[in-house]
Amino acid sequence: MENGRFGRHGGQYIPETLMSAVATLAQEYEKWRANADFNNELNALLAEYAGRPSGLYFAEKMTKDLGGAKIYLKREDLNHTGSHKINNVLGQVLLAKKMGKTRVIAETGAGQHGVATATAAALMDMECEIFMGIEDTERQALNVYRMELLGATVHKVTSGTGTLKDAVSATMREWATRIDDTHYVLGSCMGPHPFPTIVRDFQAVIGREIKEQLFRKEGKLPDVVLACVGGGSNAIGSFYEFIGDKSVKLIGCEAAGKGVDTPQNAATIANGTVGVFHGMKSYFCQDEFGQIAPVYSISAGLDYPGIGPEHANLFDTGRAQYVPVTDDEAVDAFEYLSKTEGIIPAIESAHAVAYARKIAGKMKKDEIVVITVSGRGDKDVAAIARYKGVNLHE
Amino acid sequence: MSKISDAFKNGKAFIPFITGGDPSLSVTETLLFKLVEAGADIIEIGIPFSDPTAEGPVIQAADERALAAGCTTDKLLELVKKVRKSIKIPLLFMTYYNPIFVYGAEKFAGKCAQVGIDGLIVPDLPFEEREELLVHCEAFGVELVSMIAPTSDERTLKIAKESKGFIYCVSSLGVTGERKNIGNAAKSMIETAKTVTDTPCAVGFGISDAAQAKEIAKFADGVIVGSAIVKIVGQYGEQSPSHVYEFAKGIKDAVKTPCKS
Numbered sequence: 278m279e280n281g282r283f284g285r286h287g288g289q290y291i292p293e294t295l296m297s298a299v300a301t302l303a304q305e306y307e308k309w310r311a312n313a314d315f316n317n318e319l320n321a322l323l324a325e326y327a328g329r330p331s332g333l334y335f336a337e338k339m340t341k342d343l344g345g346a347k348i349y350l351k352r353e354d355l356n357h358t359g360s361h362k363i364n365n366v367l368g369q370v371l372l373a374k375k376m377g378k379t380r381v382i383a384e385t386g387a388g389q390h391g392v393a394t395a396t397a398a399a400l401m402d403m404e405c406e407i408f409m410g411i412e413d414t415e416r417q418a419l420n421v422y423r424m425e426l427l428g429a430t431v432h433k434v435t436s437g438t439g440t441l442k443d444a445v446s447a448t449m450r451e452w453a454t455r456i457d458d459t460h461y462v463l464g465s466c467m468g469p470h471p472f473p474t475i476v477r478d479f480q481a482v483i484g485r486e487i488k489e490q491l492f493r494k495e496g497k498l499p500d501v502v503l504a505c506v507g508g509g510s511n512a513i514g515s516f517y518e519f520i521g522d523k524s525v526k527l528i529g530c531e532a533a534g535k536g537v538d539t540p541q542n543a544a545t546i547a548n549g550t551v552g553v554f555h556g557m558k559s560y561f562c563q564d565e566f567g568q569i570a571p572v573y574s575i576s577a578g579l580d581y582p583g584i585g586p587e588h589a590n591l592f593d594t595g596r597a598q599y600v601p602v603t604d605d606e607a608v609d610a611f612e613y614l615s616k617t618e619g620i621i622p623a624i625e626s627a628h629a630v631a632y633a634r635k636i637a638g639k640m641k642k643d644e645i646v647v648i649t650v651s652g653r654g655d656k657d658v659a660a661i662a663r664y665k666g667v668n669l670h671e
Numbered sequence: 672m673s674k675i676s677d678a679f680k681n682g683k684a685f686i687p688f689i690t691g692g693d694p695s696l697s698v699t700e701t702l703l704f705k706l707v708e709a710g711a712d713i714i715e716i717g718i719p720f721s722d723p724t725a726e727g728p729v730i731q732a733a734d735e736r737a738l739a740a741g742c743t744t745d746k747l748l749e750l751v752k753k754v755r756k757s758i759k760i761p762l763l764f765m766t767y768y769n770p771i772f773v774y775g776a777e778k779f780a781g782k783c784a785q786v787g788i789d790g791l792i793v794p795d796l797p798f799e800e801r802e803e804l805l806v807h808c809e810a811f812g813v814e815l816v817s818m819i820a821p822t823s824d825e826r827t828l829k830i831a832k833e834s835k836g837f838i839y840c841v842s843s844l845g846v847t848g849e850r851k852n853i854g855n856a857a858k859s860m861i862e863t864a865k866t867v868t869d870t871p872c873a874v875g876f877g878i879s880d881a882a883q884a885k886e887i888a889k890f891a892d893g894v895i896v897g898s899a900i901v902k903i904v905g906q907y908g909e910q911s912p913s914h915v916y917e918f919a920k921g922i923k924d925a926v927k928t929p930c931k932s
Contacts, residue, residue, distance in 0.1 A: 280799055290768055290795045292725040293830075294820040294841060436731055437722060446724045453725070456822065553768045553795070554722065566744050567773030568721040 281470020284593055286586035289469040291556045295449070298456040303471040305376050310478065315375065322367045326400070327357045329364075329482065333490035333647070338617050346500065346640035348633060351487050351649045353511060354622060360652030361483060361511040362393035366462060368479035370397035373460035380404040380455075383462040384448040386413055386441035386507065387578035387625065388420025389652050390464030395429035397462075405429040408447040411439040413577045416660055438571045441507070441581045445555055465508025466585035469556030473585050480514025487647055488518050495645060501526045501636070504649040505628040506599065507543070507579035509588045511651035516597060526598065529588060530628040532574035533601035543572035545584040546592055546599035554582075559589040575604040575664060578625040578652075606631040608664055611654060623652030624661065675713065675761045675790050675814055675836035679871035684712035684837075684893030685884075685923045686873055687900050688765065689915075690733035691716045692742025694908045696750055701912045702904070703754050703762075709919035710927075711760060712893070713837075715792060716751070718744055718766035725794040729898040732905060744774055748786050755787035763816065765792040768804070777807045784811035790836045792816045798830050819864065821856040831864035837871045837893060838864055842878075858890045881925035888926045896922055 281287045281303075289299060309315045323329040332352040340348045353361035373381055381403050385391030391407040398405035407424050411433045414421050424431050437443035445468075452461045466476040484502070491499055502519055504512035506529035519525040534542035542548065542562075549560035552567060562570040562582040574580040584599075591597035607624055610631035615621045622630055629648050637646055654661075662669040678684055687706050691699050699716070706714055719737035723730060751762060764783065771779045771793065783791065791813060796804060801815060808815045814836035819827050821842065831838060842857040861872045874887045875895030884894045896919075903918055904911045 288800055289797065290800055291797060292794050292820070292841075293797050293818045293826075294725075294822055296797050296799075296820075296826065297822045297824055436728070437735075442722060446722050449724050450727075550773070553772050555724070556795075558772075561769075563769070563773060565773070567770035568738060569769070 281474060283473070283587045283590035286557065286559045286589040287470055287473060288558050289556060290553045290558065291469045292453060294453045295456070298452065299469050299471065306372060306471055306475055309372055309375055315371065319368055319371055322371070323364065323482065327363045327367060328355065330486045330490070331355050333487060333494070335494070336618050339614070342617060343634060343637040345638040345642065346644040346646045347642070348637060349491065349499070349645060349647045350620065351483060351515065351647055353483065354620070354626070354650045354653035358389070358393045358396050359655065360389040360393065360623060361480060361514060362390045362464060363396070364482055364514065365464065365476050365479040365510060366390070366393040366397045369460070369462045369475065370394070370401050370403060373403065373462070374401050376460065378403070378458055378460040380459045381462050382406045382408065382448055382451055382459055383464060384441065384444035385409050385464065386444065386580060387576065387623070388413070388417040388424070388656060389578060389623070391424050391429070391431070392420055392427070394462050395424040395427035398429065399427045406451070407431045408434050408444045408451065410434045410441060410444045413440055413444070416577050417656060420656055441577065442569065449555070465510040466513045466587060467508040467555060467557055467559070467583060473557065473587055476510050477513045477517055477587060480510050481517040483511065483514035483649060484516060484518030487515065491645065491647065498522055498525055499647045500524070500640070500644040501528060501646045502649070503528050503530060503629045503633055503646060505530045505579060505625045505651060506584060506588060507532070507581045507625065508583070509585040511649050513585060513587055515649040516591070520596060527591065527596065528632065529597060529599045530602045530632045531599055532576055532579035532628060533603045534573045534575070536603055537601045541573040542601070543574040543580050543582065544601040545582065547601045557586045559586045560584050560592070575607065575660070576624045576628065578623070579628065600632055602628040602631045608661060610634060611657070611661055620650065621654035621658070622650050623654050624657040626651045627654070673814055673836055676871055678712045678761050679837065679892050681712070683888045683891070683926045684871070684873060685710060685926045686713045686715060686893050686895040687711050687919055688715040688717060688895060688897035689904065690719055690730060690737050690901055691747040691750070692719060692737035692740055693733040693901070693904055694736050695740050696742065696746055698904070698909055698911065700750060700754060702915055703758060705912045705916040706919055707758055707760060709916050710923035711919065713761045713763060715763045715765045715895070715897070716747065718747055718764055718770055720767040720770055723767060727898060729902050729905065733901045736905070744770055748782050751788055752786040761789040762787065763790040763792055764788050765794070768793050768796045771804065776804050780804070780807035780811045780813050783813045788813060790814035790816050792818070792839060794818065798826065819860055821860060823860070827860060827863045828867055831868045831870065834868055834870040837873050839895070840872050840874045840891065842874050842876050857887070861890060881921045884922045885925040894922070894926050
């Protein structure tokens with residue numbers, strides 16, 4: 278069996294208990310991805326339930342203000358449930374249903390993936406349990422309630438740092454105890470094979486739409502595609518279609534927290550080294566003995582010490598570039614996009630907006646930057662208010 | 672026969688596990704001697720990992736305590752080197768692949784051989800991925816223990832065929848509460864493995880007392896007890912060695928005299 282390598286990265290570094298589950302998943306996925314009925318059903322859900330295609334919006338005021346390249350925003354924030362996470366979740370929950378599973382479990386950081394999973398589970402009559410780090414349940418209290426409203430059980434994970442990586446570990450442990458009726462809906466392009474491939478394939482709709490929509494509007498390819506990167510699902514979804522188009526620069530924006538030279542960041546490519554964790558070989562923030570570092574970002578969704586293996590390989594081969602963006606820069610961009618375009622981006626997506634502000638002004642006026650706005654920022658309003666010292670109660 | 676499989680020659684083997692450096696390296700050192708005194712046939716020493724994805728809460732907490740107390744891979748290698756002069760039974764390291772990979776698999780296997788580690792158990796390095804560590808283990812004569820689980824099904828045969836030292840049979844006793852059924856799963860797993868190999872089969876995960884150990888020893892070549900011991904260490908800390916000794920002795924006696932099935 279091909280075990281899902283992206284250059285030297287990827288693989289299946291998981292306990293024996295889970296090996297048959299991932300092998301079965303890989304086989305079933307190969308079978309269903311080629312099935313016309315499955316694809317018709319998924320495409321109908323994406324169109325009529327999630328609201329695809331999402332818009333590609335010309336941010337004219339932002340373009341004028343920055344005075345350089347034309348800025349387009351890929352509006353994943355307008356999807357049902359408010360982020361790109363629904364693309365992958367509808368695919369995986371439908372796949373789980375076809376596989377005869379009756380229960381789905383998932384990790385979540387900011388809560389976007391948890392909400393999307395709870396939503397799809399409600400729609401497709403699946404039992405649903407979500408694992409969320411205790412710190413994140415506090416940062417994103419509204420999303421916890423939202424998931425419960427959708428019928429999911431939310432488990433607060435207290436181990437380790439109580440953030441996304443601990444939620445992933447807890448979900449893996451849960452899966453190992455119950456695989457017969459349960460599918461693990463992994464939320465990012467990470468983990469053991471076949472997850473990085475499955476998630477990428479279900480998210481690749483973002484890049485396909487960007488290419489087609491931009492071609493209709495401008496008759497050409499973008500010069501730069503920008504997306505934020507935690508595990509990297511919206512970024513790989515945005516990049517994948519353009520990997521063969523060498524003229525298109527692909528830039529992932531990772532969370533530098535309080536700065537890449539401080540201990541409080543989650544900038545995996547800037548500070549990480551190659552390691553093996555959560556089922557995959559990739560880059561991780563860790564110490565000299567391979568202990569995973571307690572990372573930090575204002576964004577719960579980017580607060581992860583690793584990056585998906587396909588991104589690690591895009592970095593190794595030089596096809597994509599990864600840049601760090603700090604909390605301060607992201608918060609500025611959060612406010613900037615809100616005031617300039619009337620669009621409140623997720624704090625995750627604001628990392629990509631921040632980097633566009635750095636480069637667009639230096640680019641030519643006939644060049645094009647596409648920013649994937651992976652999610653909407655409603656969930657972040659209270660946290661940003663607190664960050665700015667505003668005493669606000671949810 | 673290897674030194675590890677030789678340890679199964681005097682009847683059923685008792686294989687305790689402790690997390691290295693929990694709550695301190697000096698307690699670990701005392702525990703190793705106490706476990707030998709209690710009759711351990713092989714000892715597994717866990718190198719603590721920040722994010723042990725295959726462990727339950729008891730060993731997760733032990734790993735956190737050990738790391739907080741400053742335990743590192745190098746310090747554990749030093750400790751093994753020190754006790755090796757007086758402890759003759761096989762000693763194994765159990766850890767996740769990342770601490771080994773980041774240390775450098777070749778360097779790690781070499782150091783293990785140098786200080787007297789006989790084998791490695793790496794729960795997140797399944798059969799398909801183990802080659803990258805196995806080459807170095809073989810070069811230095813350190814045995815890489817294979818694991819099989821109730822979910823391995825047809826994988827059991829290929830894993831068992833290539834096994835060395837002993838086969839770690841993962842049971843999930845206690846997690847689902849269906850002790851008998853899972854005991855049966857472990858039993859049939861072992862029967863399957865035995866059709867293709869002479870490698871001894873030891874059962875671990877969830878064995879918490881002498882009665883269960885006795886049950887398992889009816890059909891397994893060895894019994895691995897981890898969390899139950901680590902729990903005692905967590906409870907008594909610096910004072911744990913005498914408590915661990917009493918508990919381990921009880922398990923050893925149960926394992927040595929399994930009732931006939």
